[in-house]
Amino acid sequence: MTQAFPNWMAEIQARVERALSRRLPAADLAPCRLHAAMRYSVLGGGKRVRPLLTFATGELAGADPARVEHAACAVELIHAYSLVHDDLPCMDDDRMRRGKPTTHVEYDEATALLVGDSLQSLAFSAIAEARLADDPAQQLDMLALLARAAGSRGMAGGQAIDLAAVGQQLTLEELEFMHIHKTGALIRAAVLLGAGCGKLAPAEREALDHFGKCTGLLFQIVDDILDSEADSATLGKTAGKDAAQNKPTYVSILGVPRAHEMANQLRSQAQAALDPFGPRARRLAELSHFIVARQF
């Protein structure tokens, strides 16, 4: 009998935590302070949404979980580096993350800068050092995909667009362009790397690519809705932060009802992309549901 979703999720999260801990250099290895700060920044927090996507897609593609684990770590390390750099004073200037002081507050700015830089390198180590695919040429393609998703045409580029957008009126198209880069590119990579560890027909890969794109945007819209609703209801720590920083969001552009409507449409599109896979896509469908419900 297949495992219930919450159990599966908890198991993957624990597995990813262990794998990240093994992958990160020990805190007593020189330079110790840098390594301790890297471990501080990555371990013991986060929902590991991207690794969950990688594992769910890997399962669908019949991939060996031992291979998927390396890909999942690589994606999470890129995500973790981006959080450390985004929190820096010259960026979002955040002092708390996941209930603890951000890396530059706990250590110092220079260390946080080097932590982010080193985590990015480590992500590429993770995906280059292990065997992820039977064909090494396919593994090179996976690596190129991750590098592109992380760079100026992907996540880092999305950050740049985000910075430029503060205080600006954006159209829905411009907002979407920003999020496709900032959040979408790495979520898409998480999905496609899981697929790359296994075997899929080109049409199946394309369907998953579409699922990944929809899920990336869906993730952001739900974020925006939660942020605005928490603002008007209970005042959570980071609630209403986007509005306070004068950042354009799906809610500020569309309003809450239309943002909800768009989230539902994207969710249907994401589910439709999974239909051809039947029960093989069960985990991905459950994950997609959880991203909307945010019940983790």
Place this chain on the structure above:
Amino acid sequence: MTQAFPNWMAEIQARVERALSRRLPAADLAPCRLHAAMRYSVLGGGKRVRPLLTFATGELAGADPARVEHAACAVELIHAYSLVHDDLPCMDDDRMRRGKPTTHVEYDEATALLVGDSLQSLAFSAIAEARLADDPAQQLDMLALLARAAGSRGMAGGQAIDLAAVGQQLTLEELEFMHIHKTGALIRAAVLLGAGCGKLAPAEREALDHFGKCTGLLFQIVDDILDSEADSATLGKTAGKDAAQNKPTYVSILGVPRAHEMANQLRSQAQAALDPFGPRARRLAELSHFIVARQF
């Protein structure tokens, strides 16, 4: 007849400049400001010492220059990212580099942060997207080597040790440990990636590895000597900067005469490592000479 060294060097430098320009996204491609800042940070300056090493080693290993070009770009992009981040206010706080304002001065800190991040991703794109070796598994090894050389066990780790060393008394061993990471790791990678694009026997690769290690340290000692001598002679713009920042150097630990002696010893070691190659190693020997003489 073989080309004279200055001509060869000028040709490779121009070739690398063109290749980097092709590899960097166009400045009119969104996000335009980020892409313009990336081009500003990489193009039109620098001696391209690392790419020169990659090309010279590639030539020795009989590699196709078209392949070597990708490896050389990857190494130079890692170097360029490290300069942009090192110049940031939380690190060395430098306002001028290569005769023009540093990236965070010309643009802003957040953009400089994202430029460095994006250049690192681009380096891995450069080495993953093209065919560098007949065997893709060997190319994966080359990629893993670059990732390790860039990360916390390499260049970024060396930066962390450097930061911690300001105002400290270091032993010669500690200073060497720092430079083996900070400068040495990437120079060694430049040499080994050039070798990886061609074919070498394991013993030959090992000899080049030794050459790379010696050259990395040599490069740093010459830097320290030049810095201290410029200080007591003509006051160049960045001359005497290490002493002013109270950074330990080979000169501050050994004094000028013993630093010179150590440079000569390393140079002999580097040359000895090349002896088994005979005339095939001509370019590398010439480069090693130029690194000491700094006549470029």
